[in-house]
Amino acid sequence: MAEESKPVYLRLREIIAASILDGNYSDGDLLPSVRALAARQGANPLTVAKAYQCFQDDGLIVVKRGVGMFVADGASRRLRETERRRFLDSVWPPVADQIKRLGISAEDLDLQRV
Amino acid sequence: MAEESKPVYLRLREIIAASILDGNYSDGDLLPSVRALAARQGANPLTVAKAYQCFQDDGLIVVKRGVGMFVADGASRRLRETERRRFLDSVWPPVADQIKRLGISAEDLDLQRV
DNA sequence: ATGGGTGCATCACTGCCATAATACAGCCAT
C-alpha cells in the first residue's frame, strides 16, 4: 500500500500539483520550463514533459509553443476539486480500511496536525 | 497517488495479508493452495506463488512441501506490527499532507467508521 | 535574421510484470 518508489513522472506530477495548490503558481503564471524543472529535480526533460502532459490533458495548464507552459484560468480551483474527489473516492477508502484493520487510533494519526 | 492498477502479485499479497489480519486464517492454519487461490482470483498460479513468497521471506508463512502453506506462529501479531509501522512511517504522512493541503475536514473522512 | 529559449516527436533501450507449458519433488490417503 505504501508507494515509496513510484514512477518519477508521477512524483513530478505531485510536486507540480502541490505547487499549484499551495499557490506557488497562480492562474496565468508561467511554469518552470521542462528543462529547468528537469535540472532542478535531477530528472529527464521528457519525464518532466510527461508529468506536465497530465495537466494539459485536463486543461489545467496551457501551452504556448516556443514560449512555455502557463497555469490555466481557474486551474487552482478545478485542481483542488478534482484532487479532492479523487482522494475521497480512491485514496481514502483503502486507507480508512487499513486504519480500521490495524486498529490504529486517532492519537497515532496525530490528527491535531490535520 | 491512487494506485488502482498495481501489479497482480502485490494485490494478492494484500488480499492474503488482510485475510490473516482479519483472522480468516489464524496461526497454524492451512492457507489456500497456490492453484486454488489462483483459480479463485483468476490469476496465474505462479503469480500467486510470488505473492506467497513475500510472506515466506518474512517467516510469516511456513511451507510443508507436498502438503501446503501454513500461517506461522505469531504471524498475525508480527504482521500487524510490521504493517502498522509501515503505515505510520510511509503511508500516513503523505496522506495527512494531502488532507491538509486539500482542506478536507474530519466529517468528510467519516471518522465515525474509523 | 539570428541565437537561444521554448515544447515535442521519434526511436531505442531497459527492466519488470504476467503468463504459459512443462517438468520435477515431496507428502499422504487409498
Place this chain on the structure above:
DNA sequence: ATGGCTGTATTATGGCAGTGATGCACCCAT
C-alpha cells in the same frame, strides 16, 4: 505403490512502462 494433491524450478514469450539521446519546430528578444 499408486494416484492425486501439494509447492517449485525452468524456460520462454509478450507486453508495457520508464527512461534516455537526439533532433526538429516554434517563438521571441536582440
